[in-house]
Amino acid sequence: MLERNGRAYEVGDVVWTVDPFKLGHDRSRLFAIICTRTHPFEGEQFIGVTVTTTDHLVAHPLEDHHWEVGGTPEQSYILPLSIHTPRADNIQAPLEYDEITDPWQGRLTDRFVKSVIDELIWTIRKYE
Numbered sequence: 001m002l003e004r005n006g007r008a009y010e011v012g013d014v015v016w017t018v019d020p021f022k023l024g025h026d027r028s029r030l031f032a033i034i035c036t037r038t039h040p041f042e043g044e045q046f047i048g049v050t051v052t053t054t055d056h057l058v059a060h061p062l063e064d065h066h067w068e069v070g071g072t073p074e075q076s077y078i079l080p081l082s083i084h085t086p087r088a089d090n091i092q093a094p095l096e097y098d099e100i101t102d103p104w105q106g107r108l109t110d111r112f113v114k115s116v117i118d119e120l121i122w123t124i125r126k127y128e
Helices: 110-126
Strands: 002-004 007-009 013-018 028-035 047-052 067-070 077-084 104-108
Touching: 013 047, 028 077, 028 110, 077 110
Parallel strands: none
Antiparallel strands: 002 007, 013 028, 013 104, 028 047, 047 077, 067 104
């Protein structure tokens, strides 16, 4: 389990975190957590896939039925092949949006998260 500021995060949670590849003031990005326990730095980092508002060739729309709770204010997409390992310490509400004070955006259904993980694994194994 991954904990930050007294909150336990788990697979399926969608959280705001600092994106190290963005520059300037707008450095926040949503990630869907796909792994916490089997990460080599368990408790310190997690494996996440990018959540974006930009449709890409390999992107899955986040529909209302993909959420157990929460959601996004505008049409968003999961990028299963855009993985990152953010540090738990970087989970934070985005500084550029005063109206967002909680880094937790919601939780995706287990079925949807499994399909994202399966696609990632299939793609990696495809080239073995």
